[in-house]
Every structure is written in structure tokens, then in C-alpha cells.
Amino acid sequence: MFRKDTYCRAFQFCFGMGAYLLPWRKPECISGPGCLGKIPELLEKCGASHPMIVASRRQSATEAFQTMVSRLPDYCLFSDVPPNPRVSTVEAIAALYRAEGCDSFIAIGGGSPMDAAKAAAARLVRPNRTVEQMGGLLKVRRRIPPFVAVPTTAGTGSETTVAAVVTDDATHHKYALGDLCLIPRYAVLDPELTVSLPASITAQTGMDALTHAIEAYVGRWLPTAETNRLAEEAVVTIFRYLPEACRCGENLAAREQMLKASYQAGYAFTRASVGNIHAIAHTLGGLYDVPHGLANAVLLPVVLEDYGEAIAPQMARLAELTGVCTQGSQEEKARAFVEAIYDMNRRLGIPDGFDCIRSEDIPRMVNWAEAEANPAYPVPVIYDKRRFARIIQRVQRSV
Ligand SMILES: [Fe+2]
Known part of the structure; x- marks a missing residue:
């Protein structure tokens, strides 16, 4: 395991350094x-x-x-x-x-x-x-x-x-x-x-954007000052406007802010990568056609909680910026931020698991997720097969 983690980190470091040399660009944006x-x-x-x-x-x-x-x-x-x-x-x-x-x-x-x-x-x-x-x-x-x-x-x-x-x-x-x-x-x-998007799709896609921003923010080597700034702005905007965009779809200002946040989070993750959450979400989309945003929404707080101390400074900072928790220790703020995501899911009507996951599919899901994540994704915690399986089992609900 030590050698595998070392190999992944060496790969990510080299790719991260190489990424600085690539001619990154943004689309011309009309809004x-x-x-x-x-x-x-x-x-x-x-x-x-x-x-x-x-x-x-x-x-x-x-x-x-x-x-x-x-x-x-x-x-x-x-x-x-x-x-x-x-x-x-x-x-x-x-x-x-x-x-x-x-x-x-x-x-x-x-x-x-x-x-x-x-x-x-x-x-x-x-x-x-x-x-x-x-x-x-x-x-x-x-x-x-x-x-x-x-x-x-x-x-x-x-x-x-x-x-x-x-x-x-x-x-x-x-x-x-x-x-x-x-x-x-x-x-x-x-x-x-x-404006005509149903509240459920608004919620799921908005949580996809939140996942992009957070996975880009907690990664190693690839985040830059610009991706961190955009990710932070996107998280703050999503916390502020997603519930309103779901509650009142015709609120053009909330819709505009959400489009901007999605664009910012998109740039952040295309430069700084996604991570284990997306690797698992893709297996749910491929095997069972679970909408991508829904898969990410359910997995996001579960994986962040599992990362624990490894991302406490970033979670604490996001807790402060969003106003979720501005007092207490770093650990308390970090826990409050993850709890706020669970809470947001509940308020948006997002379930806490999937009843489509068949136990016999889990080994294949684990293999796909691991192959996607390692060594490419510069995640804060490198998952082995056992840990991928544990997360999938945590969101598996029996019918
Ligand atoms: Fe995504």
C-alpha cells in the first residue's frame, strides 16, 4: 500500500507540475x-x-x-x-x-x-x-x-x-x-x-457544481490561487442561492448566480481536477443511470466526512466564508460545514442513499472507481479498493 500511495503521489506531483506548462484558456463568456x-x-x-x-x-x-x-x-x-x-x-x-x-x-x-x-x-x-x-x-x-x-x-x-x-x-x-x-x-x-427547470433537477445539478468546487479545492498539487478563489466564490454563491433557485424557479437573479457559480466551479475543477466522489458517481451513472448530480449530492458529505482531518483546514475555511460556523476550533468548523451539506441535501429533498446498488455489482464499481481515481486524481486521501467499497456500502440501501 505504501508503494502504491507513493506511486500515485509521484504521478500527481509530476502531472501537477506539468499542468503549469499547459496553455490553459477559458471560453469567451457571454451572460x-x-x-x-x-x-x-x-x-x-x-x-x-x-x-x-x-x-x-x-x-x-x-x-x-x-x-x-x-x-x-x-x-x-x-x-x-x-x-x-x-x-x-x-x-x-x-x-x-x-x-x-x-x-x-x-x-x-x-x-x-x-x-x-x-x-x-x-x-x-x-x-x-x-x-x-x-x-x-x-x-x-x-x-x-x-x-x-x-x-x-x-x-x-x-x-x-x-x-x-x-x-x-x-x-x-x-x-x-x-x-x-x-x-x-x-x-x-x-x-x-x-427558469423552467424543476426543483429536483435544479437541486441535483446545483449539488454537482458544489461537488466540483469542493473537490477542486481539497486536491493536492493542482489547485492554483485562481482555482481556489473561484471555488470559494462558487461555494459561497451556491450556499446562498441554490435553496432560493429551488424554491422559486422564476427568480432570475438566483438562476443567474447559479449559472455563474457553475461556470466558476467548472473552471476550478477542469484545472484542479475532481476526485473520489466523481470516480464513484460515474459508476452509479454508468451502471444504473443515476443522474450525475444526484450521485454526487449523496456522496459528497459522506466522502468529506470520511476524509476527516485531512481536509479540516479547507472545510473550516469554507464554514467561515459561507457563515455556517465562524466560531470554535478548526475541527468544529470543519464538522459544521460537512453537517451543513447533509442538511442542505435534506432540505432539497435529496435522499441519503440508493436502493439500486446490487451487492454483486460492488466489486465492479470498486474496480472502475479505483481505475478512474488512481493515480490520476490528486485527492486528499488516496482510496484503496476496501475504502471505495466501504463508501459504496454506506450509500447502499436495501429495497
Ligand atoms: Fe460533475
């Missing part, structure tokens, strides 16, 4: 109510005239969407993206893009349409590599077509990240392609698109 209408101008700026729009079915039926597309001279629509998009969906998007001679992407939706479109873009510029072969870090390394990302949930942060998460059709293994070239060129943050 505010009604800014969806600016997309035709953005495409014109890139010299694109025949975009492929990848959108969820729900979104492509909205009035805002219809108004925006009515201003496009020409476009091709793919609106059949399921949650936890499969590789077959990615292939279908890439095939339609080629057949229609498209020259750019507009991805509108939650994480699924944005991730599926990013993976399709990678497939288009690397026609000789399968999606699976591009899984992992920096395996695309080619400029993708102009890409406009429009989040309709405040959670995934995919509009600013290097990642495209996909699921294998046959094995249900969920994995990510991660490359700087997959960072969209434009992020369009229009709060009007999120």
Missing part, C-alpha cells in the same frame, strides 16, 4: 437574460454558417430556442441525446455532422448534449481514433470546429471544461475524454433557459 439571441453573431465571428445544434428534446421545443434558430440562415438539429450519453450517440452526431457538411457546433442542454457534442467533435478531427481510444488525458490534440456551449442547467460546468463524459454501450463503463482542445470557444450563460 445575462436573453443572451441566447447573440449566438448567430458569435457564429458569424467564427466564419461559420452551417452549425450542428445538439440539444435535449425538451430544450429544442422551447420558445427561446425557436427564436434563436429562426435567426440562423441554416442549421442541422440532433435532439436525441439521452442522459449519460452513449458512444453510439456520439457516433450518430459525428455521422450526421459529416453527412450534412456542418462547420460548427451549438450544444444546448445539461451535461449530456454538451459532452456528446464535444466527443463527436473529437471524433471528427480524429477520424482514425475511436472514442474509447481518446478516453483519458490529452489524446485528441487537434483543434475542433467552432463550439458554442449553452448550459440549461447550472451544474456540469461542461461549457468551460476540458472534459466530455461518455458511457460505453456494451459495458456501461462511464469515462471521460479530457483535452484542452475540448474547451468550448464560447459559453453562453442565459438564465432564462433555466
Whole structure:
């Protein structure tokens, strides 16, 4: 175990140092109510005239969407993206893009349409590599077509990240392609698109953003002063505005703040990485189609509690910044912050476990989670198989 931990830390240290040399960039961000209408101008700026729009079915039926597309001279629509998009969906998007001679992407939706479109873009510029072969870090390394990302949930942060998460059709293994070239060129943050989101989805996706911010904040080697600042701001904003966005979906100010927090958390984690929570959450999404945000929401306080002392300084700082607990010892503040997350879950109607987890699946989940997390994720505590199993068992509920 000692040697394995040492190997993981050495890998993370080297990657962390190397990451400082990479040409990180952010998408150009356009935000505010009604800014969806600016997309035709953005495409014109890139010299694109025949975009492929990848959108969820729900979104492509909205009035805002219809108004925006009515201003496009020409476009091709793919609106059949399921949650936890499969590789077959990615292939279908890439095939339609080629057949229609498209020259750019507009991805509108939650994480699924944005991730599926990013993976399709990678497939288009690397026609000789399968999606699976591009899984992992920096395996695309080619400029993708102009890409406009429009989040309709405040959670995934995919509009600013290097990642495209996909699921294998046959094995249900969920994995990510991660490359700087997959960072969209434009992020369009229009709060009007999120006002109709049901409270349950608002809650789950908001907790995904919170998980991004916190996992980026507690990691080793990769966090920078900027990612720490953005993560702190995102956590404070989410604590302040997520309950309100769930209580009153039409509150545009709360919706706008949540989109901003999701974007900040997205940048923080794309630079500073996620961790064990995401590694386990992906197994729940791949095997049982558990919505990604819900999986993270349930796991977040459980794993933070399990990390214990290893992250006490960061948890205490977040307790102070959010106003959850400003007095007492570091340990007391840290415990209060984790308890506040449990409490937030309860108030948002998020369960404390999953009844879909079958005991016979746990060894496979453990293997997938461990392979995803180690050595790549610079987590505060390196989990071995036993510890992954223990966390999964803690959130397993019998039917
Ligand atoms: Fe996530």
C-alpha cells in the first residue's frame, strides 16, 4: 500500500507540475437574460454558417430556442441525446455532422448534449481514433470546429471544461475524454433557459457544481490561487442561492448566480481536477443511470466526512466564508460545514442513499472507481479498493 500511495503521489506531483506548462484558456463568456439571441453573431465571428445544434428534446421545443434558430440562415438539429450519453450517440452526431457538411457546433442542454457534442467533435478531427481510444488525458490534440456551449442547467460546468463524459454501450463503463482542445470557444450563460427547470433537477445539478468546487479545492498539487478563489466564490454563491433557485424557479437573479457559480466551479475543477466522489458517481451513472448530480449530492458529505482531518483546514475555511460556523476550533468548523451539506441535501429533498446498488455489482464499481481515481486524481486521501467499497456500502440501501 505504501508503494502504491507513493506511486500515485509521484504521478500527481509530476502531472501537477506539468499542468503549469499547459496553455490553459477559458471560453469567451457571454451572460445575462436573453443572451441566447447573440449566438448567430458569435457564429458569424467564427466564419461559420452551417452549425450542428445538439440539444435535449425538451430544450429544442422551447420558445427561446425557436427564436434563436429562426435567426440562423441554416442549421442541422440532433435532439436525441439521452442522459449519460452513449458512444453510439456520439457516433450518430459525428455521422450526421459529416453527412450534412456542418462547420460548427451549438450544444444546448445539461451535461449530456454538451459532452456528446464535444466527443463527436473529437471524433471528427480524429477520424482514425475511436472514442474509447481518446478516453483519458490529452489524446485528441487537434483543434475542433467552432463550439458554442449553452448550459440549461447550472451544474456540469461542461461549457468551460476540458472534459466530455461518455458511457460505453456494451459495458456501461462511464469515462471521460479530457483535452484542452475540448474547451468550448464560447459559453453562453442565459438564465432564462433555466427558469423552467424543476426543483429536483435544479437541486441535483446545483449539488454537482458544489461537488466540483469542493473537490477542486481539497486536491493536492493542482489547485492554483485562481482555482481556489473561484471555488470559494462558487461555494459561497451556491450556499446562498441554490435553496432560493429551488424554491422559486422564476427568480432570475438566483438562476443567474447559479449559472455563474457553475461556470466558476467548472473552471476550478477542469484545472484542479475532481476526485473520489466523481470516480464513484460515474459508476452509479454508468451502471444504473443515476443522474450525475444526484450521485454526487449523496456522496459528497459522506466522502468529506470520511476524509476527516485531512481536509479540516479547507472545510473550516469554507464554514467561515459561507457563515455556517465562524466560531470554535478548526475541527468544529470543519464538522459544521460537512453537517451543513447533509442538511442542505435534506432540505432539497435529496435522499441519503440508493436502493439500486446490487451487492454483486460492488466489486465492479470498486474496480472502475479505483481505475478512474488512481493515480490520476490528486485527492486528499488516496482510496484503496476496501475504502471505495466501504463508501459504496454506506450509500447502499436495501429495497
Ligand atoms: Fe460533475
